[in-house]
Amino acid sequence: MTYRPTERANIDAVRRMIALEGERDWEGVYDLVTEDCVTSMGELVLHGKAEMRAYDAKYFIPVFSRSARTIFDIAADGDAVVFRWRADATLAADGRAVSWEGVSWCRMERGRFAEGRIYTDSAAIQRQMRPPKEPTP
Amino acid sequence: MTYTPTEQANIDAIHKFMEAEAVPDWDTVYQFIAPDCVNYSPTGVVRGHEEMHRFDAAMFAGLQSWRRTILDIVADGDTVVFRWRAEARLRPSGKQTVWEALSWVRMKDGQIIEGWKYFDSAEVGRQLRPQKKEAAL
DSSP states (O other): OOOOOHHHHHHHHHHHHHHHHHOOOOHHHHTTEEEEEEEEEEEEEEEHHHHHHHIIIITTTTTEEEEEEEEEEEEEEEEEEEEEEEEEEEEETTEEEEEEEEEEEEEETTTEEEEEEEEEHHHHHHHHHHHOOOOOO | OOOOOOHHHHHHHHHHHHHHHHHOOOHHHHEEEEEEEEEETTTTTEEEHHHHHHHEEEEHHEEEEEEEEEEEEEEEEEEEEEEEEEEEEEETTTEEEEEEEEEEEEEETTTEEEEEEEEEEHHHHHHHHHHOOOOOO
């Protein structure tokens, strides 16, 4: 695989972001995102870094006490970087481990994320987030 | 964008595969799929042509029409990743459904040898559910 310097830099930026996520260094993550970055996941669309921060602060950071993504596969093509990943996380509420897979399709501008589309199965996540059923006596 | 001849051939194969699917011309579609291809998706794992034929027969029996449009495509070595939108009309209701998904495929000699489909099964399920009839007063 021969990448152009820009494609190589984009792959490195993705790996850096994933490492920062694992360390829960959210400010480091946001430094890699453009101010007007658009992120979408299904019907959810977040416009700009401020909306991303607000979403993470409400729905992600407090929900998981630990979270890390592992990249399985990565492809770079011009300003696009696409990677398949698995997320492993611990629910803050009860300490249960959950995991799910997805693909992120990102468009990069000067080494930062300008657009991101996440393809994942929200049904699989929701199933795991439900509290376990009490055993019947 | 400069592709190696193999990457360009893989992209061309995916476009031809999608054109054949739109007809639908299944003999041509299956020429682009290796006999022992394995396909992973939120609905399960399908291995080889025989299982794929069974899966397609069951799926298309429930559809009046089906069309996929490629929104974006990248190629990197033996990998092709493409985002697509599916538009389907359900049988017998005629209900129109639309959703987006992503396919990540590995190719060899112009055929798909392994593929992963990513979509939100919750969103697709919502659209496929029969519409509720208005309650009688």
